[in-house]
Amino acid sequence: xxxxxxxxxxxxxxxxxxxxxxxxPAFAVYFAFAVLPALHTAYLSxxxxxxxxxxxxxxxxxxxxxxxxxxxxRSVFNALVLVVFFSFVPIVLGLLSTGxxxxxxxxxxxxxxxxxMLPQVVPLVAVGVTWRWLYGDDGVVNxxxxxxxxxGVTRAWLGDFGVALIAVGLVxxxxxSGLCMMLFLSGVQKVDPSLYEAARIDGAxxxxxxxxxxxxxxxxxxxxAMTVTTVAALASFDIVYVTTxxxxxxxxxxxxxxxxxxxxxxxxxxxxxxxxxxLGCLILGIVYLINRLSRPES
Amino acid sequence: MNTVARxxxxxxxxxxxxxxxxxxxxFLSVFLASLQPAGTPVVGLTWPERWSWDNYGxxxxxxxxxxxxxxxxxxxxxxVPACLVLATSAGYALGxxxxxGSNAVAAFFIAGLTIPVELIVVxxxxxxxxxxxxxxxxxxxLVEIALFMPFxxxxxxxxxxxTPVSLVEAARIDGAxxxxxxVRILLPLAxxxxxxxxxxxxxxxxxxxxxxxxLIQDTTxxxxxxxxxxxxxxxxxxxxxxxxGTIIVMLPILILFVVxxxxxxxxxxxxxxxx
Numbered sequence: 001x002x003x004x005x006x007x008x009x010x011x012x013x014x015x016x017x018x019x020x021x022x023x024x025p026a027f028a029v030y031f032a033f034a035v036l037p038a039l040h041t042a043y044l045s046x047x048x049x050x051x052x053x054x055x056x057x058x059x060x061x062x063x064x065x066x067x068x069x070x071x072x073x074r075s076v077f078n079a080l081v082l083v084v085f086f087s088f089v090p091i092v093l094g095l096l097s098t099g100x101x102x103x104x105x106x107x108x109x110x111x112x113x114x115x116x117m118l119p120q121v122v123p124l125v126a127v128g129v130t131w132r133w134l135y136g137d138d139g140v141v142n143x144x145x146x147x148x149x150x151x152g153v154t155r156a157w158l159g160d161f162g163v164a165l166i167a168v169g170l171v172x173x174x175x176x177s178g179l180c181m182m183l184f185l186s187g188v189q190k191v192d193p194s195l196y197e198a199a200r201i202d203g204a205x206x207x208x209x210x211x212x213x214x215x216x217x218x219x220x221x222x223x224x225a226m227t228v229t230t231v232a233a234l235a236s237f238d239i240v241y242v243t244t245x246x247x248x249x250x251x252x253x254x255x256x257x258x259x260x261x262x263x264x265x266x267x268x269x270x271x272x273x274x275x276x277x278x279l280g281c282l283i284l285g286i287v288y289l290i291n292r293l294s295r296p297e298s
Numbered sequence: 299m300n301t302v303a304r305x306x307x308x309x310x311x312x313x314x315x316x317x318x319x320x321x322x323x324x325f326l327s328v329f330l331a332s333l334q335p336a337g338t339p340v341v342g343l344t345w346p347e348r349w350s351w352d353n354y355g356x357x358x359x360x361x362x363x364x365x366x367x368x369x370x371x372x373x374x375x376x377x378v379p380a381c382l383v384l385a386t387s388a389g390y391a392l393g394x395x396x397x398x399g400s401n402a403v404a405a406f407f408i409a410g411l412t413i414p415v416e417l418i419v420v421x422x423x424x425x426x427x428x429x430x431x432x433x434x435x436x437x438x439x440l441v442e443i444a445l446f447m448p449f450x451x452x453x454x455x456x457x458x459x460x461t462p463v464s465l466v467e468a469a470r471i472d473g474a475x476x477x478x479x480x481v482r483i484l485l486p487l488a489x490x491x492x493x494x495x496x497x498x499x500x501x502x503x504x505x506x507x508x509x510x511x512x513l514i515q516d517t518t519x520x521x522x523x524x525x526x527x528x529x530x531x532x533x534x535x536x537x538x539x540x541x542x543g544t545i546i547v548m549l550p551i552l553i554l555f556v557v558x559x560x561x562x563x564x565x566x567x568x569x570x571x572x573x
Binding site for chain 2: 016017018019020021022023025026027029030032033035037038040041043044051093096097100101104111112113114115117118119121122123124125126127128129130131132133134138139140142143144174177178179181182183186206231234235237238241242255256259260263264269272273276277279280283284287
């Protein structure tokens with residue numbers, strides 16, 4: 001501090017805390033309308049409360065209920081299945097195309113970039129409504145199967161017990177694949193092309209080259225893609241609400257949907273809060289884990 | 299280029315093209331459906347025999363999409379400027395000043411990036427109701443500002459940290475106050491970062507669904523996505539009008555995306571990478 005240049009005028013004698021005046025408004029809004037409600041959710045999760053009358057303290061009873069109740073357990077399981085489609089498949093597709101294109105000049109990427117990011121910007125509700133119609137009896141999906149002579153497999157996809165969850169998952173694949181691809185393709189631009197030359201001279205094939213040159217350079221991007229897509233899967237609400245609303249049966253119920261339903265239609269505010277806390281902890285834990293594992297050891 | 303490399307490159311482009319087509323087909327399908335005569339059953343991808351734009355008129359006036367769009371705009375107009383001002387101010391202090399404990403405060407903001415709407419929405423409904431802020435745009439605006447603040451502060455802090463320290467120090471030696479430094483010197487340089495942040499915040503606000511569904515139960519006050527989600531439950535058989543409504547809800551954000559493509563993509567990719 002002593003080495004700082006002397007400051008003239010109104011700054012003299014100001015405490016080092018003065019700068020927090022600038023932070024305060026943002027902090028106040030963030031704290032009041034995001035942090036406090038999150039803590040309030042944790043508090044509510046300890047009560048049995050219908051939202052109207054006085055609540056009863058039940059301690060961790062609501063959490064025990066989540067472990068016991070098959071529908072609640074099912075919703076967490078479904079969310080984990082969605083991770084496969086929202087996260088794993090898009091990342092594999094992204095890595096595959098990046099591996100194939102990494103060492104080449106890539107003209108014409110502008111048009112691809114525009115298209116790939118398109119599902120990222122439109123409302124997920126509109127995406128859901130669109131896919132609801134694509135998956136319907138008269139939708140494109142059945143039309144496509146019919147066109148190649150597979151009339152036998154056509155069905156109302158979102159109403160089918162066996163495939164509804166997969167169908168919803170593939171909507172996530174559709175939304176997030178482009179993002180993963182663009183993340184990896186822009187990440188690989190930072191790789192020094194001479195590394196690829198060296199690898200080829202050493203006799204490395206495409207697979208070897210991908211594993212030893214491309215992949216290590218994408219470590220950061222990979223962590224980002226995993227974080228963003230996993231959170232999208234676990235906290236999914238919009239797409240599921242519009243396409244299936246959890247059905248058929250509870251085949252596509254996800255925690256977000258149950259939080260909404262339990263708190264606002266079934267009058268189980270405490271249970272809804274407990275599920276929200278479980279969801280929040282699951283997300284926080286996974287994000288922490290991904291970022292912990294992806295940090296280069298130095 | 300040898301044959302292995304060439305086939306590798308072609309298969310790479312082939313994969314990209316297949317995925318690009320898969321991205322386009324749903325959009326095309328909805329667009330074509332929106333041009334079919336109202337009330338008719340529509341099958342998959344069918345080129346309309348007659349281009350009928352009437353569905354847009356129906357969706358706009360009869361199905362009430364003009365009101366929905368207006369409500370969404372009211373919220374976005376409240377959220378975007380407030381987010382920019384608060385995030386710039388906090389990002390400036392956390393990025394350029396030597397504040398005791400500023401790293402901890404920044405980390406506290408960044409931790410908020412993981413808060414899903416589900417985690418806060420239940421008590422928010424009851425708390426805001428007791429303040430008379432449910433069925434009110436002000437309630438939604440305040441919560442959205444809070445939700446977007448972690449990213450906003452993080453984004454502007456990253457921006458201000460990358461501006462040369464000498465610029466600030468020189469001005470301070472000339473006697474400029476910290477406010478003058480921000481407004482006169484740093485803000486003009488921050489325009490690209492602010493544009494990107496503004497676009498992202500507008501997009502998140504426009505697309506927000508669960509929060510609006512809970513905080514605004516009066517369907518006549520719904521926003522565009524909430525209205526669309528409600529409409530699909532009521533009129534799932536009238537595909538042409540539904541399709542037109544879907545296009546109307548997507549259109550504002552699509553126009554922004556076409557015009558500000560670079561800012562959008564930079565924000566979505568860098569914003570994610572730096573987080």
